[in-house]
Amino acid sequence: MDEALLRSLTPGVITVLVRRGADFAAAEDAVQEALVEALRAWTEETPRDPRGWLVTVAWRKFLDASRADAARRRREDRVEEEPPQGPAPGSxxxxxxxxxxxxxxxxxxxxxxxxxxxxxxxxxxxxxxxxxxxxxxxxxxxxxxxxxxxxxxxxxxxxxxxxxxxxxxxxxxxxxxxxxxxxxxxxxxxxxxxxxDHPEAAGLLALMLLHHARRAARRASDGSLVPLAEQDRDRWDTSLIAEGVVILQAALSRDRLGEYQAQAAIAALHADAPRAQETDWPQIVEWYDELARLTDSPVVRLNRAVAVGEADGPRAGLKALSALDDTLPRHTAAAAYLHERDGDLATAARLYAEAADRAADRAERDHLTRQAARLNTARRP
Structure with a gap:
């Protein structure tokens, strides 16, 4: 039984029933019943037209349910005037x-x-x-x-x-x-x-591929988070990166920039750097400027402040960060990172601990707690 095939056919079958007059809830219920029947009937051989088979069975399930519900008899009379014939449409x-x-x-x-x-x-x-x-x-x-x-x-x-x-x-x-x-x-x-035909659909796909390419390197063997700068880049999926870059370039060439394309461009610049130290931070700042113009998002501006800290030095980053609301998610963690880069380990340790207390995600909280402990240990005589 090819469960992937069934999953790929499900949306089209639901839509056929909706087009024929079923409301969404009834169509979805009927298709789920048809899928259960397919799991029983297709154990040895898949039908020549699996989509048509599912449409026929799901339609029958829908009609059976309609007959059992007096309130739907009028709809049944209408939809039965054009019973399904032959294979389902190929669109x-x-x-x-x-x-x-x-x-x-x-x-x-x-x-x-x-x-x-x-x-x-x-x-x-x-x-x-x-x-x-x-x-x-x-x-x-x-x-x-x-x-x-x-x-x-x-x-x-x-x-x-x-x-x-x-x-x-x-x-x-x-x-x-x-x-x-x-x-x-x-x-x-x-x-x-x-x-x-939408460049932002391509931009989102590129963004997903570029981020997903780093997945294997995001956690250590004990499950702890590994920051981007510390990840083993040999573990990044170069085929996904290459695919994402090609898709992104095609989208950008249409000159209809959107937020997902801008995010993907930032991810591509990270992926292009053989080592963290070789990251093109000035260009990343420029893309964050574009992204801030498109979204006017405080979170984008926070990420831009960190990028400024990398491009122009931690004090420039802290200055950019000071213009933002300090209640923003990860604001305290960003401040801790920039203070550490500026050499102020005491302030950084305190802020890492505060950020850990505010973190909603357990893995992030554990990571920030370890950062605070590391700096406190480094400060001991």
Missing amino acids: DDTLQLYFLCAHPSLTPSSAVALTLRAVGGLTTRQIARAYLVPEATMAQRISRAKRTVADVRFDRPGDVATVLRVLYLVFNEGYSGDVDLSAEAIRLTRQLAAAV
């Missing part, structure tokens, strides 16, 4: 499903969960494990999301920017449990980039 309907799952009426967390379920083909249990929440909690979240978009129809162009934001959120969740959300986000973004 890729996945893009429509992206837009539905990233509908602006959904919260970001609901949009991510629904995208992973309907477009990614993941089970509720897999999504719950990835987000470290009880399965019942995730089931409720997905059910609420399905009800929210139940009456939405594909009568208007979707917002690519919203879809990209959802995929960006999926990627940033990274890996936990038995589902690699970063890899899943890359798979889904590849589909989107192939389906739409």
